[in-house]
Amino acid sequence: MRIILLGPPGSGKGTQGALIEKKYGFPRISTGDLLRRAVQDGTPLGRRAEFQMREGQLVSDDIVIELIRERISSPECRRGYVLDGFPRNISQAEALENIDRDRYEIVLDIDLEAGIVMNRLEARRVCSQCGAIYNLEENAPKREGVCDSCGGSFGQREDDSPGVIRERLNVYRKNTEELKDYYSAKDVYFRVDGAESISIVFRQISSILDMELAKSQGSKAAE
Ligand code: AMP
Secondary structure, three states: OEEEEEOOOOOOHHHHHHHHHHHHOOOEEEHHHHHHHHHHHOOHHHHHHHHHHHHOOOOOHHHHHHHHHHHHOOHHHOOOEEEEOOOOOHHHHHHHHHHOOOOOEEEEEEEOOHHHHHHHHHOEEEEOOOOOEEEOOOEOOOEOOEOOOOOOEEEOOOOOOHHHHHHHHHHHHHHHOOHHHHHHHOOOEEEEEOOOOHHHHHHHHHHHHHHHHHHHHHHHHHO
């Protein structure tokens, strides 16, 4: 099973991806996290990606496709995986098809309007140690400034500033939104209302996943 999370920045892909990983055991792969780590470690790939990331632009397709190719060929992805932030345009979607053909696929589009995106991202905080995601309004940590999961400290992502958020939203509209039609045509597309609370969104997602998992097991048995 390949689960693709679509949705604008701040729609909850990271949070929901982590919940899916915990409940269903499919590892979450976030190209944003992989790129941020490469930038932090100062690798050659990180140095190539750094400028675009800071500006809210997409990094080049060859970089992210290589990251994904490496990750999804690893043994822990054999049963399936959740993609958060990939693909972000049609050519990445086509590359994914070629890398991992004939995988049962579903696309969950966590829909959210731009006004809510701005508020959410300004209130978002990310643990600098383990990457756990918080929101000061909806999902604050129990102790101020301390990560519930690992005790690390957290801060704001550099690209969660108002100017860069606007640019990321433009990039989403221009490049990523057309994936909705692409995946609708493949009949694997589901829309989820991202304005609901974390637990309600996850309930919607779980009921889609339970249904699709049963279908995918049925189709495997019929082979
Ligand atoms: P995210 O954490 O998904 O919001 O991604 C943060 C930044 O990483 C984006 O604004 C892009 O600069 C870069 N990025 C992440 N995933 C991709 C991708 N699939 N294609 C191109 N750039 C990406």
